[in-house]
Amino acid sequence: KRQDGSASAAPAGGTEYLVSTSVGGESLNLDFDTGSADLWVFSSSLSSASKKGHDIYTASKSPTYQALSGYTWSITYADGSGASGKVGTDTVTIGGTSVTGQAVELATKVSSTFVSDAADGLVGLAFSSINTVQPVQQQTFFDNAQPSLNSPLFAAYLPYNADGAYDFGFIDSSKYSGSINYATVNSGNGFWEFASNSYQVGGSTFSQSGNTGIADTGTTLVLMIDDAVSNYYASVSGASNSATYGGYIFPCSTSLPSLSVDIGGNYATIPGSLLNFQSIDGTNCFGGLQSVGGGTQNIYGDVFFNAYYGIFDASVPQFGFAAL
Numbered sequence: 001k002r003q004d005g006s007a008s009a010a011p012a013g014g015t016e017y018l019v020s021t022s023v024g025g026e027s028l029n030l031d032f033d034t035g036s037a038d039l040w041v042f043s044s045s046l047s048s049a050s051k052k053g054h055d056i057y058t059a060s061k062s063p064t065y066q067a068l069s070g071y072t073w074s075i076t077y078a079d080g081s082g083a084s085g086k087v088g089t090d091t092v093t094i095g096g097t098s099v100t101g102q103a104v105e106l107a108t109k110v111s112s113t114f115v116s117d118a119a120d121g122l123v124g125l126a127f128s129s130i131n132t133v134q135p136v137q138q139q140t141f142f143d144n145a146q147p148s149l150n151s152p153l154f155a156a157y158l159p160y161n162a163d164g165a166y167d168f169g170f171i172d173s174s175k176y177s178g179s180i181n182y183a184t185v186n187s188g189n190g191f192w193e194f195a196s197n198s199y200q201v202g203g204s205t206f207s208q209s210g211n212t213g214i215a216d217t218g219t220t221l222v223l224m225i226d227d228a229v230s231n232y233y234a235s236v237s238g239a240s241n242s243a244t245y246g247g248y249i250f251p252c253s254t255s256l257p258s259l260s261v262d263i264g265g266n267y268a269t270i271p272g273s274l275l276n277f278q279s280i281d282g283t284n285c286f287g288g289l290q291s292v293g294g295g296t297q298n299i300y301g302d303v304f305f306n307a308y309y310g311i312f313d314a315s316v317p318q319f320g321f322a323a324l
């Protein structure tokens with residue numbers, strides 16, 4: 001099977017990685033999101049205000065587009081953003097991997113954060129069980145591509161402040177060091193979700209038994225339960241939880257401790273250097289670890305992937321991680 005391939009992922013504005021994707025021969029910069037399962041694009045049906053600054057997909061210009069009459073979709077993400085619209089199928093090509101008859105969800109409405117964001121849409125890479133298309137749920141690009149891949153897996157390479165890549169069908173041994181650790185995935189909630197029963201701050205170990213984590217390339221930061229976040233910042237001198245900035249801030253001069261998180265029985269260690277997300281005002285900085293706002297599910301986003309090559313393997317299913 002020869003559809004294996006790698007697609008370059010460019011960092012955009014420090015909050016996401018965009019992949020140039022061909023939809024019906026039209027090129028769009030899409031945000032790959034392992035935390036959702038809808039492939040949607042900015043479409044010509046949007047208001048001109050919503051289209052501003054974006055490449056858009058025009059179905060009528062694609063020779064391979066087929067409408068799915070009466071099909072709709074509507075999604076709201078955990079950050080409150082959302083989009084909705086209609087559905088068709090078209091040929092989608094990412095790197096060297098092409099899928100014909102891929103469900104393409106055309107946005108007729110997008111929330112304001114998407115208008116101001118660089119992405120021209122999203123490629124959902126979670127499990128198809130959480131796809132929002134009605135009346136017939138649709139499959140993700142990855143599920144459709146699997147039969148043509150050497151192995152039913154894809155990998156995310158998202159280094160800090162540098163071009164990354166998504167590899168489909170193969171593991172690229174040049175993109176990581178040391179060995180790969182694997183965690184068994186429970187796909188019951190539609191996510192790449194695994195047990196995450198403890199964490200370490202600097203040298204101290206804390207238990208969070210029964211908790212889980214999800215591997216989520218669509219989330220910028222690492223979001224953990226409140227206890228973990230307060231335990232982490234308790235060892236950061238000058239740190240405070242700012243209502244103004246909506247999260248923990250600290251003096252930029254502070255050296256941050258590392259954070260290790262349990263993933264299926266093995267620790268992944270994020271160095272302190274990667275946990276300073278961005279400067280607010282030259283004096284204070286905003287942390288790369290913030291609160292998930294309740295529940296027992298931690299979200300390991302791009303800050304995690306800045307330290308680890310992530311392998312999304314549908315054969316078990318399992319999630320693998322190896323240091324960059």
Ligand SMILES: O=C(CN1CCCCC1)Nc1ccc2c(c1)OCO2
Pocket residue numbers: 033035036077078079080081122218219220223291292293299
């Ligand atoms: O919403 C997302 C990711 N989402 C991916 C698709 C684009 C818009 C952002 N992440 C997220 C943001 C805040 C959260 C959270 C998850 O869990 C609790 O708080």
